[in-house]
Amino acid sequence: MTRITSVALRRVLDSRGNPTVEADVLTESGGFGRAAAPSGASTGEYEAIELPPTEAIAAARRHAVPRLVDEVHAGNQREVDATLRAADGSENFSEIGANSAVAISMAAAKAGADVLGAPLYQHLGGAFRGDNFPTPLGNVIGGGEHAKEATNIQEFLAAPVGAPSVSEAVFANAKVHARASEILDERGVPAAKGDEGAWAPPVSDADAFEIMGEAVSDVEDELGFEIRFGLDIAASEMFEDGVYHYGDETKTTDEQIDYVAEMVDEYDLVYVEDPLDENDYEGFAELTERVGDRTLICGDDLFVTNVDRLQDGIDVGAANSILIKPNQIGTLTDAFDAVELASRNGMDAVISHRSGETEDATIAHLAVATDAPFIKTGTVQGERTAKLNELIRIADDAV
Numbered sequence: 001m002t003r004i005t006s007v008a009l010r011r012v013l014d015s016r017g018n019p020t021v022e023a024d025v026l027t028e029s030g031g032f033g034r035a036a037a038p039s040g041a042s043t044g045e046y047e048a049i050e051l052p053p054t055e056a057i058a059a060a061r062r063h064a065v066p067r068l069v070d071e072v073h074a075g076n077q078r079e080v081d082a083t084l085r086a087a088d089g090s091e092n093f094s095e096i097g098a099n100s101a102v103a104i105s106m107a108a109a110k111a112g113a114d115v116l117g118a119p120l121y122q123h124l125g126g127a128f129r130g131d132n133f134p135t136p137l138g139n140v141i142g143g144g145e146h147a148k149e150a151t152n153i154q155e156f157l158a159a160p161v162g163a164p165s166v167s168e169a170v171f172a173n174a175k176v177h178a179r180a181s182e183i184l185d186e187r188g189v190p191a192a193k194g195d196e197g198a199w200a201p202p203v204s205d206a207d208a209f210e211i212m213g214e215a216v217s218d219v220e221d222e223l224g225f226e227i228r229f230g231l232d233i234a235a236s237e238m239f240e241d242g243v244y245h246y247g248d249e250t251k252t253t254d255e256q257i258d259y260v261a262e263m264v265d266e267y268d269l270v271y272v273e274d275p276l277d278e279n280d281y282e283g284f285a286e287l288t289e290r291v292g293d294r295t296l297i298c299g300d301d302l303f304v305t306n307v308d309r310l311q312d313g314i315d316v317g318a319a320n321s322i323l324i325k326p327n328q329i330g331t332l333t334d335a336f337d338a339v340e341l342a343s344r345n346g347m348d349a350v351i352s353h354r355s356g357e358t359e360d361a362t363i364a365h366l367a368v369a370t371d372a373p374f375i376k377t378g379t380v381q382g383e384r385t386a387k388l389n390e391l392i393r394i395a396d397d398a399v
């Protein structure tokens with residue numbers, strides 16, 4: 001019933017105005033799934049390859065589509081994804097592009113769910129999840145590769161850890177975003193927005209910590225549940241010639257570790273992503289040793305959703321958490337394998353969007369299906385609210 005009868009691929013717009021790959025998968029019994037690939041700006045060196053969409057589409061039509069149509073079942077995700085890997089033949093999807101692969105992989109999952117008449121999160125395993133819902137990490141202030149002339153740290157993320165429901169968590173983050181804007185106004189700081197809809201003010205990181213701390217505590221007082229915050233430092237983007245660049249200032253690796261550890265304690269940070277360069281497993285291990293008992297140290301560019309890199313991290317104790325981005329590795333199977341390896345080793349898997357997104361909401365289902373403690377998917381702005389509103393719908397649907 002879930003045998004794939006057609007795979008259509010097209011270029012559609014992403015939130016930065018760039019083209020990306022969208023896939024439609026149809027099955028024998030009329031199941032339909034549609035998904036689009038996201039795209040990063042602060043991409044890790046070890047990510048699977050994103051090809052220009054026109055090339056990725058042409059290559060997938062030539063190599064992957066003929067192997068899928070009439071041959072493979074959309075309801076069998078491992079079969080779909082193994083076929084994509086075999087059609088590509090490389091380690092990193094350099095032939096058909098991770099953008100074509102991930103769009104097809106996610107669209108097939110949706111088509112498989114459609115045949116069953118089940119929501120995607122259930123088809124992906126969510127029927128066994130507990131009562132937990134992922135807490136949304138909401139990007140409120142940011143800079144780095146996502147906005148010019150703003151903070152050096154890429155993302156300051158609100159984390160409403162005490163919210164009684166997903167819906168209250170989502171609205172809490174929107175309030176923190178609005179409160180941050182008022183504080184910037186009070187300080188006379190003009191702020192544009194970065195790629196993910198976060199405020200991108202021309203302030204120092206020290207000021208951003210202060211503003212974020214104030215916004216979070218004001219909203220916490222107003223709503224009456226605990227809200228903390230975290231960071232994506234995206235330190236690989238700052239690391240050059242052996243030091244971390246903060247505007248004109250630099251920090252050595254030891255200074256960077258001290259700085260992050262101090263910020264964890266001073267601001268009671270709940271989450272720190274990519275505090276060190278993507279090749280520095282030892283630095284990650286040292287920082288995790290120092291503060292890993294009270295915060296999540298999460299590897300994004302470090303692990304790139306790749307089980308081999310994650311295993312290397314596990315071997316040395318680098319990080320206690322992994323960021324999962326399906327397009328970093330190319331298929332849902334690979335993403336699930338990374339989640340499983342992480343959880344077998346006591347690490348948390350956090351599901352994430354990319355800075356370039358579409359209205360595709362697959363990651364909301366992925367986060368629920370994998371029982372992720374957090375989902376990082378922005379705060380406001382259509383392509384972000386697509387996921388947040390889907391989480392609210394899933395929560396509504398599941399109870």
Ligand SMILES: O=C(O)[C@@H](CO)OP(=O)(O)O
Nearest residue numbers: 040041042043353354355
């Ligand atoms: O670094 C990150 O975690 C992401 C998403 O916030 O950014 P990008 O998609 O640009 O890699």
Ligand SMILES: [Mg+2]
Nearest residue numbers: 232234273300
């Ligand atoms: Mg990151």
